[in-house]
Amino acid sequence: MAIGTEAVAWVFPGQGSQAVGMGKELAARYPEVAHLYAEADTALGFSLSRLCWEGPDELLTRTDHAQPAILVTSLAHLAMLRQNYPEVTGNQPLFVAGHSLGEYTALVAAGALAFADAVKLVYRRGQLMNEAGKGNxxxxxxxxxxxxxxxxxxxxxxxxxxxxxxxxxxxxxxxxxxxxxxxxxxxxxxxxxxxxLPVSAAFHSSLMRPMAEELSKAIAQVEWTTAQIPVISNVTGKAITEAQAIRADLTLQTYSPVRWVESVRTMAAGGATRFVEIGPGKVLSGLIKRIEKEVELVNSDDILK
Known part of the structure; x- marks a missing residue:
């Protein structure tokens, strides 16, 4: 399955892809994966790993738990793909992108955001989204x-x-x-x-502006660096790399629509012919199939199971 690295895009799923048991077998087989979950547990001060592996489902599904859980599991998948299936992922993709929450995972993969900072930031994002959900x-x-x-x-x-x-x-x-x-x-x-939809609030709408103001404070406290791989913005559907642009984008993302169709088309127009969905579930593969029918689709769940 050899392919030029320049033809690959990595895409990361958003909230709703979580499932009890995700990452458990990988952590049992690979010490590197167990270490990632342990690092997340330490960053958060509670056992996210236990929630991922044992549930219960109602706690794992809660927004502030689901978001870091999906991020950590997706990055565990990425680590194992790169270690064991480099012919699938390539050394460095042409683009990375994620759907809503998945954009944070993409930023870690692109080197713009440290793992522990990302875990804490999306946990805070989830808390704020829970609080925003108390309205009608x-x-x-x-x-x-x-x-x-x-x-x-x-x-x-x-x-x-x-x-x-x-x-x-x-x-x-x-x-x-x-x-x-x-x-x-x-x-x-x-x-x-x-x-x-079984969600608590009107996400990606103007009703989320108060929550975005609080999130922007957390974003400002995190150290950001220039992305080593172009990251496709949910807000614009275009590539961003600079730290200042990333910070602004993540604040806007909270109350702006997710332009996933445009994002996928940008990556395909930029030369991506293989899209590797990295993380739990297959939601993005299904969407991409309807957006760009000619591209090759690979899913980490299929490879790593």
Whole structure:
């Protein structure tokens, strides 16, 4: 499976990819993986590893636990792929990217953020997201409808576009009233599937601005360096490398839509022909397949199991 390094992109999943037991077998087989989880436990002051490996599911799924758990597990997958399957990953990819939370994982992989700092930062991000969820807001997934139609329905209902995930698959955020109005408008415009999502707040919307202000303080306290690999921004769908741009991007990311379709197209247009999804689950592989049909898709879960 040899391929030129310059043709590879690494992509990292976001929240929702967690599953009890993730990383357990890898940690038992590889001391390096066990060490990563131990380092995360020390950074957080509690046993994240036990939550990953034993659950219970309701605690692992909690936003402040799920985010560092997915980050650590994804980086464990990356370490084992690079050690044992370099022909799959290449030594250095052309791009790295992550979906929402996954952008933090990508920044660690690109050398812009230290592992322990990332673990603590996404834990704080999760805490703030939990606190933001105490209001009367949420999200829905929409299957069908083009972007122009959905954007018009958002403008009419007061809802907001949250995730441009793939053609025909979008997430919408807003107050409960705005989402109810959006759902009615969507049905009257021939969209048959509007599915409430099990999240606590209207993530990636303007309702998250107060939370973003607090997160920006935590971001400012962390040491950032220039990324050694171009990182594709969720906010713009374009590459960033400079520390100042990264800090600003992560604050904006909190209340801006995730432009995953544009991100994938940027990487493909930039020469990426193999996308390696690194972390638990296969969500991103499914989305990428619908965005760029000609690229090769590789999933770490398939390789490492």
């Amino acid at each position: 807001s949420g999200m829905v997934a929409v299957i069908g409808g083009d972007d122009a139609l959905l954007e018009r329905l958002c403008a009419e209902s007061g809802a907001e576009m949250a995730n441009y995930n793939s053609p025909g698959q979008t997430a919408i955020s807003g107050t409960k009233a705005a989402l109810a109005s959006f759902t009615e408008l969507a049905k009257s415009n021939g969209i048959k599937k509007v599915i409430p």
